[in-house]
Amino acid sequence: MLRMRSCLPPLLFTLAYAVVSLGVTNSYYQLILTLVPVWAVFGLSWNLLSGYTGLISFGHAAFFGIGAYATALGQIYFDISPWLLIPVAAMLGGIAGLLIGFPTFRLQGHYFALAMLAYPLAILYVFEWLGFQEVTLPIKREAPIAYMQFADPHLYTLLGLALMLATIVLTQVIERSRFGMALLAIKQNEAAAEAAGINTLAWKLRAITLSGAIAAAIGGFYAQVLLVVTPASVFGMLVSAQALTVAMFGGVGTVWGPVIGSVILIPLAEILHAEAGARIPGIQGVIFGIAIVCVILLAPEGLFWKLRDLLRKRTASKAAVSDTPEAAAANVTALKPAARQRAATGEVVLEVKNLSRSFGGLKAVQDVSFRLHKNEILGIIGPNGAGKTTLFNLLNGFLKPSQGEVLIDGRNMSGQRPHVICEAGIGRTFQVMRPFLRMSILDNVVVGAYVRARTDDEARKMAADAVARVGLSAVADRVAGELSTKELRLMELARAIAGQPRILLLDETLAGLGHGEADEVVAVIQQLARDGMTIAIIEHTMQAMVRLVDRFLVLDHGAVITEGLPEVVTRDNRVIEAYLGKKWVGHAAN
Incomplete structure (x- = not known):
């Protein structure tokens, strides 16, 4: 029931967007409405790696371009339907992600970001050297549906929305699973995640593999929408920048961030490009640059998190007015010190x-x-x-x-x-506390339980038991960033013992x-x-x-x-x- 309820907002958003798009008759505006879900999916693919692990990628155009060229060249040389080529492109993107991730995850911070930037640039020059400066997809008038060449452009928008909805639901499932919790733990404190039993390299490789597959799939669909593919249009720096920008503008580490960023930035950039592109070349890059500057200055984590924090503060202030001080205070259950009988054995x-x-x-x-x-x-x-x-x-x-x-x-x-x-x-706590600040006490401890738990439900039961043993059950839902030093010490202790x-x-x-x-x-x-x-x-x-x-x-x-x-x-x-x-x-x- 809870999962069905969480799927309702994206479903309603998709239906509302579809209704709006069906009312548009101008072909250019219809193309813009198609590009919004395309870049939303691409942003979600970037977010799956960079938003949830904190490793910033400047090279996601590599996967996007691989998908676009795989779809285009598969039709030109092998006459294969894009309905088959897009899944094949996703497989190639996943393989590319695995091959790129294994050596590159040895790097951290800006070194990782710069290394990722090198991959699409290198592939761009390879495709230009091979003579694929401009690839035009063949027109298939005898079987347009089989080759995804629709006479009605609304169908491209609806198909793009279906891909976006599927990606949103997949991301939501990942967020609530061991996969998502592991990635969030890695982002907030990789050393603590590793000490808690998270195989950080394995989870990061899974993330970049899935991220590359999604990016390649939407790249294949993008090629089908435009019917023309050039190295610069799919491997260029602006392509990676768009994925990064829509996610950062809307909010990283959340499913709605890339969607919000795409809905606002893509129409704005495309319309300004059409109206002023001849007078101001590269205006799209200017728009994305301004968006990044605004986010850094006004909402460093993106619009979603900024609005959520404002709503939480307003709700908290109302609760503080209505509640008595005794009810509002969160107390930790204290345990009394007791003398210990020396019980060490010879083992x-x-x-x-x-x-x-x-x-x-x-x-x-x-x-x-x-x-x-x-x-x-x-x-x-x-x-x-x-x-x-x-x-x-x-x-x-x-x-x-x-x-x-x-x-x-x-x-x-x-x-x-x-x-x-x-x-x-062996469990471990740290001299300098290493909490996962954006996660609740219980979720922090759940990460420590994964090393022994076979299922997510079992991990939550083990975590609840560990929280109770340190006396934090009454405040288990509080976010770690709001805790006192004593509560953080006890929470870290609970995380260490959750894995038994x-x-x-x-x-x-x-x-x-x-x-x-x-x-x-x-x-x-x-x-x-x-x-x-x-x-x-x-x-x-x-x-x-x-x-x-x-x-x-x-x-x-x-x-x-x-x-x-x-x-x-x-x-x-x-x-x-x-x-x-x-x-x-x-x-x-x-």
Whole structure:
């Protein structure tokens, strides 16, 4: 029922647009009405990759042009119907996306964007060199329907609308699925997504494959509408710019963004081109450039998000007036600290052997060896710069060791990627919090549950259980960007345990918390330990650590200087010297 309800707005929009288009008799305006859904679909294809993963592509014209030329050349040389060629073009676009994505996803940020720009430009020159400067589709008067050559231009508009509706529905399905949640997590914090068990490379490859297929399919339809294909018209920089512009203007990362952008910008650009193109060459590029500048200045995330945020603020202000302060406040369910019985067993679940990592001449971690036993809480302490976080990054795959082994249940996992180590049973939180800010608490935690859940429903049940364990059930629907530091720390903890890890790595979970807030988080960690979780924790708050952990491991300058029970380690002269300096060693007895 919910899915049918979500399909209703695009269906109503499509029907309304079709009614308007059927009332237009001017052939040029009818062509504009056909181009709007074409560029909307192309924008949706760009949005599927760049809008949901955050990797900006300047090269989507490569897929669009491949589809256009595949459809045109297939008719010229093989006399194949475009009804068959457009699906073939989609397959070629998907294959091209996979081939382009695999090497290019090694790059990030503007390097990725510039690398993507190179592909359509290179293909453009190849097609010009091959002699395909202008390809005209053959006229098939004997079988116009079979070759998609309609006498009534309204049929092109209706077919374009059908493609747009199908793409919108597909995008909506993806948004609500594991696919869409993984892409949104990658966009908002790729490191956190990887640590939560998301295979970021695999999901990005799926995204660019599907994105390339959609772009190629609509490129094939575009060639059929215009009946003439040139390299510049399908591989040119303006083509990629149009996809990017309509999506950014309307709103990236949402199904309605490219549609809004196309409905506003395409008619404006086409009409101005017809009226003033002779006097102002390239006016379409000017329009798209102005649109980008306006978006950057007034609505950096696009019109959709700007309007949604304004509506939310207005709704929130009305609710604040009508609600009492007690009802409006969101309270976190607090758990009381309780004494922990030392319950560590002899079973070793994590063993580190001679682990080292150097950055040039700096030895950040030097020959670190230790064992973590089942149901133990191990505190890893040391002064700033001792190598504690670097050690965690080695344990869960963000860094590869220069030497040494990380054995999880006897298997050497050193050098594996973070999502593989997460699948092996290690959860992780971060010193600097890494929430998915645009997602709710529950959705943040759902991302962490995917590593164990077989279905989306199972992931939501596991996430709800994890949220309850940290006491955030009452505020589970709140957006992460609105949370306090304590709530963010607890949410990150819930995301780490949602995947049911055997071992939990907590990196300064109490950082930024007041005394009372720290006690609440400590109580949650103690409860997790009582439930059988094995924990390694980095923390500077010694008062909390002494009553929390079973054993200390002390690092200084990347090396282990001692390990043992808290009451022994805190009186060790080497530990006191590492923290306070030699002059304080004489006060060790105090």
